[in-house]
Amino acid sequence: xxxxxxxxxxxxxxxxxxxxxxxxxxxxxxxxxxxxxxxxxxxxxxxxxxxxxxxxxxxxxxxxxxxxxxxxxxxxxxxxxxxxxxxxxxxxxxxxxxxxxxxxxxxxxxxxxxxxxxxxxxxxxxxxxxxxxxxxxxxxxxxxxxxxxxxxxxxxxxxxxxxxxxxxxxxxxxxxxxxxxxxxxxxxxxxxxxxxxxxxxxxxxxxxxxxxxxxxxxxxxxxxxxxxxxxxxxxxxxxxxxxxxxxxxxxxxxxxxxxxxxxxxxxxxxxxxxxxxxxxxxxxxxxxxxxxxxxxxxxxxxxxxxxxxxxxxxxxxxxxxxxxxxxxxxxxxxxxxxxxxxxxxxxxxxx
Numbered sequence: 001x002x003x004x005x006x007x008x009x010x011x012x013x014x015x016x017x018x019x020x021x022x023x024x025x026x027x028x029x030x031x032x033x034x035x036x037x038x039x040x041x042x043x044x045x046x047x048x049x050x051x052x053x054x055x056x057x058x059x060x061x062x063x064x065x066x067x068x069x070x071x072x073x074x075x076x077x078x079x080x081x082x083x084x085x086x087x088x089x090x091x092x093x094x095x096x097x098x099x100x101x102x103x104x105x106x107x108x109x110x111x112x113x114x115x116x117x118x119x120x121x122x123x124x125x126x127x128x129x130x131x132x133x134x135x136x137x138x139x140x141x142x143x144x145x146x147x148x149x150x151x152x153x154x155x156x157x158x159x160x161x162x163x164x165x166x167x168x169x170x171x172x173x174x175x176x177x178x179x180x181x182x183x184x185x186x187x188x189x190x191x192x193x194x195x196x197x198x199x200x201x202x203x204x205x206x207x208x209x210x211x212x213x214x215x216x217x218x219x220x221x222x223x224x225x226x227x228x229x230x231x232x233x234x235x236x237x238x239x240x241x242x243x244x245x246x247x248x249x250x251x252x253x254x255x256x257x258x259x260x261x262x263x264x265x266x267x268x269x270x271x272x273x274x275x276x277x278x279x280x281x282x283x284x285x286x287x288x289x290x291x292x293x294x295x296x297x298x299x300x301x302x303x304x305x306x307x308x309x310x311x312x313x314x315x316x317x318x319x320x321x322x323x324x325x326x327x328x329x330x331x332x333x334x335x336x337x338x339x340x341x342x343x344x345x346x347x348x349x350x351x
Contacts, residue, residue, distance in 0.1 A: 011350050012119040013042045014070075014112055016126035016134055019050040019101050020094055021057065023127050023150050026208050028054050028064065029236045030125070030148070035066035037346055041119070045070040045111060047104070050097075072107050075100045084277045090184045098129070098191055105133045116140050123349045125206065129191075131198040138201040144349065147202040153209050153217040153232070160224065170220055206345070208234035210338050212327045233342045235328065263318070 013034055017027040028044060035042040046054065048071045058064045077100035082093045116122045122143045126134045127150060137143055149156060157170075158177040209232045211218055222230050257265065331338040 010039045010041060010119055011121045011123060012115045013040055013123045013125065013349070014115065015042065015044045016104075016108060016124060016130050017044070017046055017050070017054070018127040018129045018150070019046060019097050021053065023129070024050060024054040025057055026150055026236075027125070027127065027148060028058065028067075030206070030208070030233075031067045032063055033233075033236055033342065034346070037350075039350065040346075041068060042066070043068045043070050043111075043115070045072065045108060047072045047101070048074045070111060072104060072111075075103045084281075088183070088185055089276070090188065092185050092187070095185070095187050095191065098188075101130065102132050102194065104130075105136065108133050109136050112137055112143060113140055116142050121349070126202075129195050131195045131200070135198040135201060138199070145202045146204050146206055146349075148206045148208075150208065153207055153214040153221055157217045157220055170216060202228070204229035204231065204348075206230075207232045208236060210234055210328050210331055211341075212324070212331050212337065229348070231341050231345045233338055233345060235332075263314075 013031075015027045015031050017024045024046070031042045031044050034040055044051070044054070044067050051069050051071050055061075055064065055069070077096040079096065080093050082091065086092060112122055112124060120142065122140065123146065124134060124137060124143060125146045125148050128147050129150075131147070134145065137145060154173075154177070158174050159180075205221075205228060207214075207218065207230065209218065211232050214232070218230060218232050328338075330336050333339060
């Protein structure tokens with residue numbers, strides 16, 4: 001859809017991302033979706049270094065052409081190299097940049113306040129870990145605020161330990177989630193406390209999730225906080241092939257995967273908040289897994305792999321995964337549940 005509008009009658013949407021790649025990327029994709037709507041102008045606001053990082057990670061330039069990027073001057077911060085041998089498996093090297101982002105409080109306020117004079121309404125969608133930066137904006141009369149959760153609904157449910165779920169089955173599931181105690185350094189804990197101590201100005205929350213996947217926990221969150229509307233409008237970060245895609249230039253890993261036998265490869269993701277020592281990386285890449293028993297019995301590993309790869313139960317798991325994937329894809333199409341959630345959010349902010 002075209003994006004033609006008169007600013008005085010239109011709505012501006014301002015994204016305030018946390019300067020960490022997994023967070024930058026999610027709000028960039030949400031910006032792409034909202035920017036396709038008539039009468040909406042989307043601004044993606046961040047310091048110069050992180051704007052550049054977000055743009056470089058976009059699948060191809062045309063996918064973000066409708067987004068207006070607002071650049072704040074870089075704030076100097078210490079940029080230490082990763083410590084692969086740290087006792088805590090957390091990317092502590094990013095903490096200085098997170099702390100530096102708190103200095104955006106005044107620049108972000110001034111930018112949104114300036115937009116508020118030109119647009120009928122300014123909608124601010126901010127990462128939940130940027131609450132400190134946006135807390136003054138409730139002074140702007142024609143601005144609305146929505147908190148974006150970059151993590152899953154089940155994770156949020158598990159973090160809110162003080163509010164016990166009503167459903168016994170849900171409680172049992174949440175008990176299985178490991179505690180985060182000791183999983184990050186004190187400096188990051190202080191950063192989290194700074195965010196949680198900031199004034200809550202949001203009127204609703206957005207999740208990069210789907211009711212088809214996390215409906216149970218999204219319902220639980222809605223029950224816990226009935227005054228705040230929740231929109232689950234994900235997944236909104238699909239892999240897009242460039243318009244001039246050439247299979248001869250894609251990553252060599254894809255060539256390698258294409259040569260493997262069907263159902264012969266298991267993909268394991270440790271997540272972006274894990275780090276490994278050099279020795280651990282070598283073990284993962286080259287270790288003799290058949291003889292490793294320190295953490296998990298090699299016999300158990302073999303049984304799991306055989307179950308996933310060669311048994312009827314494994315076939316059933318893959319079938320259910322494919323069916324779930326198909327359901328989620330349909331939910332993103334016209335008339336699907338996720339598409340309805342997106343339409344509901346757009347209707348809400350353009351009311």
